[in-house]
Amino acid sequence: MEFKDYYAVLGLERTVAQDEIKRAYRKLARKYHPDVSQEPEAEARFKEVAEAYEALKDVEKRAAYDDVANRYQHGQEFRPPPGWNSGFEFSGGDFDESVDFNRSDFFESLFGHPTAGARGRGQRAGSDHHAKVLIDLQDAYRGGRRGISLRVPRIDANGQATIEARHLEVNIPKGIRDGQHLRLAGQGGPGQGDGPAGDLYLEIAFAPHPVFRVDGRDVYLDLPVAPWEAALGTGVTVQTPDGSVQLTVPPGSSPGRKLRLKGRGLPGVPPGDLYAVLSIRLPPADTPTAQDAYRRMAEAFGDFHPRGTLEA
Amino acid sequence: MNTINRTATPCVIVEEEVQFTLIELSRACRTEIDQVVELVMEGVLTPSGEDAEHWQFRGATLRRARRALRLARDLELNAASTALVLDLLDEIDALRSRLRRLGGD
Numbered sequence: 435m436e437f438k439d440y441y442a443v444l445g446l447e448r449t450v451a452q453d454e455i456k457r458a459y460r461k462l463a464r465k466y467h468p469d470v471s472q473e474p475e476a477e478a479r480f481k482e483v484a485e486a487y488e489a490l491k492d493v494e495k496r497a498a499y500d501d502v503a504n505r506y507q508h509g510q511e512f513r514p515p516p517g518w519n520s521g522f523e524f525s526g527g528d529f530d531e532s533v534d535f536n537r538s539d540f541f542e543s544l545f546g547h548p549t550a551g552a553r554g555r556g557q558r559a560g561s562d563h564h565a566k567v568l569i570d571l572q573d574a575y576r577g578g579r580r581g582i583s584l585r586v587p588r589i590d591a592n593g594q595a596t597i598e599a600r601h602l603e604v605n606i607p608k609g610i611r612d613g614q615h616l617r618l619a620g621q622g623g624p625g626q627g628d629g630p631a632g633d634l635y636l637e638i639a640f641a642p643h644p645v646f647r648v649d650g651r652d653v654y655l656d657l658p659v660a661p662w663e664a665a666l667g668t669g670v671t672v673q674t675p676d677g678s679v680q681l682t683v684p685p686g687s688s689p690g691r692k693l694r695l696k697g698r699g700l701p702g703v704p705p706g707d708l709y710a711v712l713s714i715r716l717p718p719a720d721t722p723t724a725q726d727a728y729r730r731m732a733e734a735f736g737d738f739h740p741r742g743t744l745e746a
Numbered sequence: 747m748n749t750i751n752r753t754a755t756p757c758v759i760v761e762e763e764v765q766f767t768l769i770e771l772s773r774a775c776r777t778e779i780d781q782v783v784e785l786v787m788e789g790v791l792t793p794s795g796e797d798a799e800h801w802q803f804r805g806a807t808l809r810r811a812r813r814a815l816r817l818a819r820d821l822e823l824n825a826a827s828t829a830l831v832l833d834l835l836d837e838i839d840a841l842r843s844r845l846r847r848l849g850g851d
Contacts, residue, residue: 635774654846
């Protein structure tokens with residue numbers, strides 16, 4: 435595993451005062467938090483930043499990390515020193531169990547796994563788990579069986595945590611929308627004693643599609659037409675996520691006109707609509723013939739004033 | 747160990763078929779009840795029902811509550827700031843969805 439330079443991740447020198455660490459974290463967290471950020475790779479960056487902060491915000495953990503950091507550089511192969519785990523005792527098992535992400539192997543080799551096992555005996559319901567699942571728009575149109583792989587932390591009888599691969603088959607309901615959640619009862623964390631297992635929540639996200647944009651149940655696509663098609667009207671064949679349909683472009687259509695295909699959006703009660711948004715492509719004037727055609731058009735439309743009142 | 751299930755695991759769409767009590771929502775958000783109550787008090791979440799014992803949250807609340815709790819935890823915000831951020835994010839969502847309809851993104 436690689437050594438991680440947590441100071442570099444936060445853009446700090448190793449000698450900084452403790453409150454600088456908090457300041458640097460907060461600034462980066464605002465920039466990269468997946469709920470607010472539009473930065474590319476925001477989620478991955480935020481995880482790094484959050485992990486670095488978790489290691490450095492606590493004075494004891496920071497001291498332990500510094501001790502290791504003095505011997506390594508970022509990206510260097512890291513081997514935990516022998517007896518490492520027994521060398522430090524951290525006051526408080528202050529792992530935030532609500533944190534959704536997995537910390538890196540490097541972090542866990544230093545500070546250990548969160549152990550939920552020590553939280554008392556007896557009957558206790560298992561915790562609810564969450565995972566995100568990326569599906570294609572077509573899957574939402576048709577519904578159907580989908581295999582899902584999850585990495586699940588498991589606590590064994592000795593209170594040790596390990597990561598297990600788990601495979602589930604789920605029937606994606608027809609008409610599911612981006613951002614909705616599926617609840618799989620009893621598929622979350624196991625209960626203690628006779629306590630019931632928790633539930634598993636799957637957050638559905640649509641993979642970006644090169645042609646279709648989705649807004650709730652409605653689906654949009656850009657439909658480019660030639661100027662004469664927009665002016666005179668035409669019939670076109672349009673690919674929808676659910677097969678192709680015939681569509682009439684009415685004469686006298688302007689760019690931005692939305693042609694609605696009722697009920698061709700995501701299925702449901704009521705189903706969404708599919709909108710083809712017209713855009714007009716101009717043929718290039720890159721041959722004498724094409725230039726002549728534009729000149730003839732200019733003559734034919736001598737009364738046409740595209741800038742209207744701008745030139746009054 | 748891999749667990750292979752050949753039959754599909756039953757599931758429901760939370761936003762359409764589920765209502766949460768306060769306890770259920772707290773569990774689903776993996777948080778303490780007090781934190782969810784605080785979000786209700788700040789007007790971030792709006793359950794139906796007279797008092798906390800009878801509160802019912804719509805399924806769509808799960809997404810909103812988790813977002814609020816993540817922001818509060820990761821950006822170290824208090825409930826009032828969280829409420830403001832969520833309102834602004836709602837507005838951004840509405841603008842983005844308008845952009846999508848226009849094909850502007």
